[in-house]
Amino acid sequence: xxxxxxxxxxxxxxxxxxxxxxxxxxxxxxxxxxxxxxxxxxxxxxxxxxxxxxxxxxxxxxxxxxxxxxxxxxxxxxxxxxxxxxxxxxxxxxxxxxxxxxxxxxxxxxxxxxxxxxxxxxxxxxxxxxxxxxxxxxxxxxxxxxxxxxxxxxxxxxxxxxxxxxxxxxxxxxxxxxxxxxxxxxxxxxxxxxxxxxxxxxxxxxxxxxxx
Amino acid sequence: xxxxxxxxxxxxxxxxxxxxxxxxxxxxxxxxxxxxxxxxxxxxxxxxxxxxxxxxxxxxxxxxxxxxxxxxxxxxxxxxxxxxxxxxxxxxxxxxxxxxxxxxxxxxxxxxxxxxxxxxxxxxxxxxxxxxxxxxxxxxxxxxxxxxxxxxxxxxxxxxxxxxxxxxxxxxxxxxxxxxxxxxxxxxxxxxxxxxxxxxxxxxxxxxxxxxxxxxxxxxxxxxxxxxxxxxxxxxxxxxxxxxxxxxxxxxxxxxxxxxxxxxxxxxxxxxxxxxxxxxxxxxxxxxxxxxxxxxxxxxxxxxxxxxxxxxxxxxxxxxxxx
Amino acid sequence: xxxxxxxxxxxxxxxxxxxxxxxxxxxxxxxxxxxxxxxxxxxxxxxxxxxxxxxxxxxxxxxxxxxxxxxxxxxxxxxxxxxxxxxxxxxxxxxxxxxxxxxxxxxxxxxxxxxxxxxxxxxxxxxxxxxxxxxxxxxxxxxxxxx
Numbered sequence: 218x219x220x221x222x223x224x225x226x227x228x229x230x231x232x233x234x235x236x237x238x239x240x241x242x243x244x245x246x247x248x249x250x251x252x253x254x255x256x257x258x259x260x261x262x263x264x265x266x267x268x269x270x271x272x273x274x275x276x277x278x279x280x281x282x283x284x285x286x287x288x289x290x291x292x293x294x295x296x297x298x299x300x301x302x303x304x305x306x307x308x309x310x311x312x313x314x315x316x317x318x319x320x321x322x323x324x325x326x327x328x329x330x331x332x333x334x335x336x337x338x339x340x341x342x343x344x345x346x347x348x349x350x351x352x353x354x355x356x357x358x359x360x361x362x363x364x365x366x367x368x369x370x371x372x373x374x375x376x377x378x379x380x381x382x383x384x385x386x387x388x389x390x391x392x393x394x395x396x397x398x399x400x401x402x403x404x405x406x407x408x409x410x411x412x413x414x415x416x417x418x419x420x421x422x423x424x425x426x427x428x429x
Numbered sequence: 430x431x432x433x434x435x436x437x438x439x440x441x442x443x444x445x446x447x448x449x450x451x452x453x454x455x456x457x458x459x460x461x462x463x464x465x466x467x468x469x470x471x472x473x474x475x476x477x478x479x480x481x482x483x484x485x486x487x488x489x490x491x492x493x494x495x496x497x498x499x500x501x502x503x504x505x506x507x508x509x510x511x512x513x514x515x516x517x518x519x520x521x522x523x524x525x526x527x528x529x530x531x532x533x534x535x536x537x538x539x540x541x542x543x544x545x546x547x548x549x550x551x552x553x554x555x556x557x558x559x560x561x562x563x564x565x566x567x568x569x570x571x572x573x574x575x576x577x578x579x580x581x582x583x584x585x586x587x588x589x590x591x592x593x594x595x596x597x598x599x600x601x602x603x604x605x606x607x608x609x610x611x612x613x614x615x616x617x618x619x620x621x622x623x624x625x626x627x628x629x630x631x632x633x634x635x636x637x638x639x640x641x642x643x644x645x646x647x648x649x650x651x652x653x654x655x656x657x658x659x660x661x662x663x664x665x666x667x668x669x670x671x672x673x674x675x676x677x678x679x680x681x682x683x684x685x686x687x688x689x690x691x692x693x694x695x696x697x698x699x700x701x702x703x704x705x706x707x708x709x710x711x712x713x714x715x716x717x718x719x720x721x722x723x724x725x726x727x728x729x730x731x732x733x734x735x736x737x738x739x740x741x742x743x744x745x746x747x748x749x750x751x752x
Numbered sequence: 753x754x755x756x757x758x759x760x761x762x763x764x765x766x767x768x769x770x771x772x773x774x775x776x777x778x779x780x781x782x783x784x785x786x787x788x789x790x791x792x793x794x795x796x797x798x799x800x801x802x803x804x805x806x807x808x809x810x811x812x813x814x815x816x817x818x819x820x821x822x823x824x825x826x827x828x829x830x831x832x833x834x835x836x837x838x839x840x841x842x843x844x845x846x847x848x849x850x851x852x853x854x855x856x857x858x859x860x861x862x863x864x865x866x867x868x869x870x871x872x873x874x875x876x877x878x879x880x881x882x883x884x885x886x887x888x889x890x891x892x893x894x895x896x897x898x899x
Binding site: 296 | 789792795842845846847848849851852869873875876877878882
Binding site: 468475482484490492 | 762797808
């Protein structure tokens with residue numbers, strides 16, 4: 218039986234403690250810490266991607282039809298159900314979801330843990346405007362903006378007037394046949410690789426991919 | 430008239446000094462100092478010194494639940510019995526030259542009275558009807574048996590040293606031991622008494638059931654053991670008993686080994702005794718607490734009957750040969 | 753005066769009891785880290801109690817599984833009044849990623865009134881200290897309302 222820490226204990230008795238005196242001395246979260254969500258409704262396009270990828274079912278969307286034909290869309294983030302994985306922020310093409318370093322998420326009632334934001338969106342137009350056609354599209358399958366018709370060979374077609382270039386179809390494509398460039402706003406199908414499985418049409422949040 | 434005054438004087442001893450009030454204040458402060466020191470040694474800030482008072486008053490304000498399986502009367506009586514026994518011990522321990530109750534053989538009385546707090550906690554635990562308390566009480570019994578042997582050896586060594594100097598063989602009176610030290614200086618200055626003092630310092634944490642020897646109240650493995658079913662004021666009294674026990678044992682150490690330092694003025698003596706107690710607690714309870722992890726019950730037994738008993742025995746043998 | 757003293761002490765000496773109701777262990781580690789030398793909740797009077805009978809604040813982590821629900825309720829009912837229930841992390845508040853599982857009975861607020869929610873997955877130790885300090889304040893108010 219030996220006491221190896223006696224020297225250590227006695228020397229600590231006369232030295233400064235290593236405590237972070239938290240409530241008295243405020244402390245910042247480490248860089249990259251994912252704390253309270255801040256939602257920027259003015260950037261949101263209500264694609265619903267965040268809601269889909271949320272593992273904790275923390276995000277809910279409600280649509281209120283206003284009298285002037287527009288929609289008031291409200292997104293609610295329940296921090297009491299959030300895992301703070303930031304997948305929603307990763308998937309948000311418009312960067313409308315931001316994770317801040319604020320960790321003071323203490324509440325006595327559930328209402329205090331909800332982050333809400335709403336914006337008013339014009340009702341979807343009956344006829345979508347023509348999409349800008351990129352210059353070099355020789356190897357690309359460019360679909361026409363209006364009046365997209367399903368292809369006869371059973372491969373997918375993208376309605377680019379509605380596409381938000383969220384890249385989910387490219388991520389989910391089992392054959393890696395799709396290439397989507399967010400910045401150049403291009404949607405490219407490699408016909409040789411495509412197996413016509415229809416996964417891209419299933420996962421598309423805007424339902425703008427049509428299978429043949 | 431004198432009888433009434435005498436009675437009032439003794440009532441004052443029992444209730445104020447060195448009885449209940451002194452035990453309460455000094456014991457709680459000692460407990461607070463101990464917690465602060467342990468925290469400091471572990472590089473923490475630690476609770477405020479007054480934390481044991483907060484704990485005690487909070488527990489007084491809590492609901493006291495008596496379990497359905499418990500034996501109500503002994504369950505509620507046990508904490509009071511333990512506290513009362515400790516206050517009685519404090520009355521027998523001299524504050525340097527001042528003794529509340531003089532006794533011919535008060536060391537023997539103290540030895541028996543020291544068992545009562547342990548027995549009361551065993552009684553309370555057994556009455557609570559909890560299986561955790563059942564495990565705890567068997568461990569508490571082993572702890573008592575472990576501590577008892579070195580404690581008796583230490584007391585015998587001191588009694589023999591003082592007794593042979595006074596020519597009475599064995600001296601079992603603490604007041605006589607205090608008086609002897611007034612004249613001849615503290616016993617700790619004698620080389621033959623050093624092993625006994627060291628053994629006594631290790632007996633104190635075992636007797637109080639503080640950290641490495643707290644297997645009976647291990648909160649992480651058996652839910653505080655004997656105290657598992659106690660709540661509210663009854664638990665508060667047990668916490669108070671624990672604090673008073675620290676005071677009792679450290680002042681017993683001071684009376685046995687550090688006598689003869691008194692000034693003769695009672696208030697100063699009391700203050701000095703408290704400071705000495707704080708020092709003894711710092712070494713024997715806080716330091717040991719800070720540097721060790723909880724022992725197993727058979728390790729406690731082995732430790733006390735070998736590592737602690739041997740120096741005490743050495744002291745006794747040295748004292749026997751008049752060294 | 754004595755009542756005032758008790759009320760004041762109640763806010764300064766909250767003892768915790770921790771129940772793991774099917775937690776992934778993340779929150780449990782964070783709770784323990786609050787008691788380490790780095791954060792040392794003992795300087796605010798917090799102490800981890802070994803038995804629910806000694807506790808003032810019950811900290812529940814985990815989504816409250818069907819197996820643990822009766823035990824959680826029984827443990828909470830053993831805590832003497834005044835008591836305060838704190839849910840730690842997202843799981844006991846909503847079920848979090850375990851929501852909808854066949855074995856999850858939560859959220860906890862369906863069964864007992866919850867006083868403080870500490871959100872986060874897992875919450876930072878500072879957030880836990882915030883939550884416990886709030887719980888201690890509520891505890892003091894509850895004690896003030898008693899008797």
